[in-house]
Amino acid sequence: MTWKDEVDDINRRRELASRQGGEQAIAAQHRKGRLTIRERIDALLDPETFQELGMGAGEAELGDDGALKDFSPANYVLGFGKIGGRMCLVGGEDFTLKGGSPSTAGLRKSVYTEKLAVKYRVPLIRLHEGAGGSVGAPKTKSLSAPVFEPHRFRSVGEALASVPVASAALGAVAGMPAARLVASHFSVMSTSTAQILIAGPAVVQRAMGEKKTKEELGGAGVHTKNGTVDNASEDETDAFVQIRRFLSYLPQHVWELPPVATCDDPADRREEALLDIVPRDRRRAFDMRKALVLIVDDGSFFEIGRGYGRSQITGLARMNGQPVGVWANDGRYLAGAMTADGAHKARRFIELCETFHLPILSFVDEPGFMIGSQAEKEATIRHGANAVLTAAMSSVPWASIMVRRSFGVAQAAHYGPDGYVLAWPSAETGALPVEGGVAVAFHREIAQAEDPDAKRRELEEMLAAKQSPFPRAEAFSVHELIDPRQTRPMLCRWVERIQPLLPQLLGPSGFPVRP
Amino acid sequence: MTTLIELETGGSVWKVLVKEGDDVTEGQTLFIMEVMKMEVPYDSPVTGRISALHIAEGDVAEEGQPAVEIG
Numbered sequence: 001m002t003w004k005d006e007v008d009d010i011n012r013r014r015e016l017a018s019r020q021g022g023e024q025a026i027a028a029q030h031r032k033g034r035l036t037i038r039e040r041i042d043a044l045l046d047p048e049t050f051q052e053l054g055m056g057a058g059e060a061e062l063g064d065d066g067a068l069k070d071f072s073p074a075n076y077v078l079g080f081g082k083i084g085g086r087m088c089l090v091g092g093e094d095f096t097l098k099g100g101s102p103s104t105a106g107l108r109k110s111v112y113t114e115k116l117a118v119k120y121r122v123p124l125i126r127l128h129e130g131a132g133g134s135v136g137a138p139k140t141k142s143l144s145a146p147v148f149e150p151h152r153f154r155s156v157g158e159a160l161a162s163v164p165v166a167s168a169a170l171g172a173v174a175g176m177p178a179a180r181l182v183a184s185h186f187s188v189m190s191t192s193t194a195q196i197l198i199a200g201p202a203v204v205q206r207a208m209g210e211k212k213t214k215e216e217l218g219g220a221g222v223h224t225k226n227g228t229v230d231n232a233s234e235d236e237t238d239a240f241v242q243i244r245r246f247l248s249y250l251p252q253h254v255w256e257l258p259p260v261a262t263c264d265d266p267a268d269r270r271e272e273a274l275l276d277i278v279p280r281d282r283r284r285a286f287d288m289r290k291a292l293v294l295i296v297d298d299g300s301f302f303e304i305g306r307g308y309g310r311s312q313i314t315g316l317a318r319m320n321g322q323p324v325g326v327w328a329n330d331g332r333y334l335a336g337a338m339t340a341d342g343a344h345k346a347r348r349f350i351e352l353c354e355t356f357h358l359p360i361l362s363f364v365d366e367p368g369f370m371i372g373s374q375a376e377k378e379a380t381i382r383h384g385a386n387a388v389l390t391a392a393m394s395s396v397p398w399a400s401i402m403v404r405r406s407f408g409v410a411q412a413a414h415y416g417p418d419g420y421v422l423a424w425p426s427a428e429t430g431a432l433p434v435e436g437g438v439a440v441a442f443h444r445e446i447a448q449a450e451d452p453d454a455k456r457r458e459l460e461e462m463l464a465a466k467q468s469p470f471p472r473a474e475a476f477s478v479h480e481l482i483d484p485r486q487t488r489p490m491l492c493r494w495v496e497r498i499q500p501l502l503p504q505l506l507g508p509s510g511f512p513v514r515p
Numbered sequence: 516m517t518t519l520i521e522l523e524t525g526g527s528v529w530k531v532l533v534k535e536g537d538d539v540t541e542g543q544t545l546f547i548m549e550v551m552k553m554e555v556p557y558d559s560p561v562t563g564r565i566s567a568l569h570i571a572e573g574d575v576a577e578e579g580q581p582a583v584e585i586g
Contacts, residue, residue, distance in 0.1 A: 281554075283552065283553055283554050284553070284554045284556065285550075285553045285554060285555040285556070310523075310524075331553060331555075332523065332524070332550075332553075332555045333523060333524050333550075334524060334550060334551050335550060335551035335552065335553040337551060367551075435552055
């Protein structure tokens, strides 16, 4: 007597589970230009590295004789795999089954994925397409467990505090999957296939009387510009490429340092173009991204959150192989002023760097908080102070490069405690830019002058000279006044000097990342 | 193929340096916006001929608005 019958049963169940929602459901998924969850996982991971867990979860249909008639798998697929040769955990809803709305075992699998990532200390990747709970069929006898008991987001928060979490929206994502999506260190949305919704069109129309399509409610046009997701991807494949790239800068967990890559780009490379990249005409904006890519390791800049908070540029890069966080102002957008959403983006960026012990390079061209009635309505000062306090309480090493303007309270967000401060000759710094300040502080003198405009200009010129970085360097509040062409060599040397500090930072950050 | 340049941010159109039919080279400044007292130049991403100009000096324009078509 052997266990052959049972073994056959196990294999049969696995075979049925691999069929997912069946041929028709899979064909429908493909017709919409979307991959199935297993195809997604295969496209994301290094080839042949997926080790699936829990294929036997689901609902078996047995005949009168107790023999297996059919098997409907749980609609969540999870397992270990490798990205860039490093272990990670990946999970996602199976949209071909119940539209990804959680089945009992599917829900357990999704929560287990989070807990497993925390326990095994490996990056977590979620590939989302699915809805949250439904009101359920009238025939259902028992109530499903509420979202708060046990608290379903505890493991989500613990994962954020301990391992890199990257998520993708690949089809319609609503309810709990949507909340999980944004509770990530990096999220990306496929602009051609995904929508993110708290509630879909039918519910919205019923409750609000608002008639909108899924795309209008939660398409990429909405959510890549409001900070719901960090990045947009053209399609699913591009989303996987971005996730792989994002993870390449990060350690496996917070008890390990980010992986230093071999670097072919000379640390002492000087870029002539940096000498005149900042126009002498103070009113003229310039392309900060051009400067950034010239300074960091060639091809290493990966921008995060380009579509929102656009006066601030945030991303990851490498300096002589060392992963770093890069933050800069974009003077081309609202003069680079700190808006409420720019401050939110900056806070999340600093928290990401703090969590994974990434040194921060801050390229400062900050005119101050955004002003005006719209800015007041958006509570800019609260969001701005949040960013400032996050910087002030951070422990990772900072190097701040005063590229141009550094003004007001908002500038304080761009410098870390005991940071290394460099300034280009184009730097200007003070309480507020002279263009605003002179008109207020000298309004009587200007009004009484024969030619008020000329007087204002004269005062502006005189005061602008006082905002020069030279006195700051003399007073040692700027550590080095540098030739802009020396920026990369100086920063590469700094990265070498801070190496002894980094191991001391290991472990969970003092302030957790929150969406 | 036509290259469309859209406004990255709202503001007023301060200077337009090209007109329809002009040949332009990659990197050449086409027009300058004024946003929050800053001049924001828009440089041509390609070499080609201006086929349409949708903005004029003094216009108050919005983010995403088409500005110039080349090619």
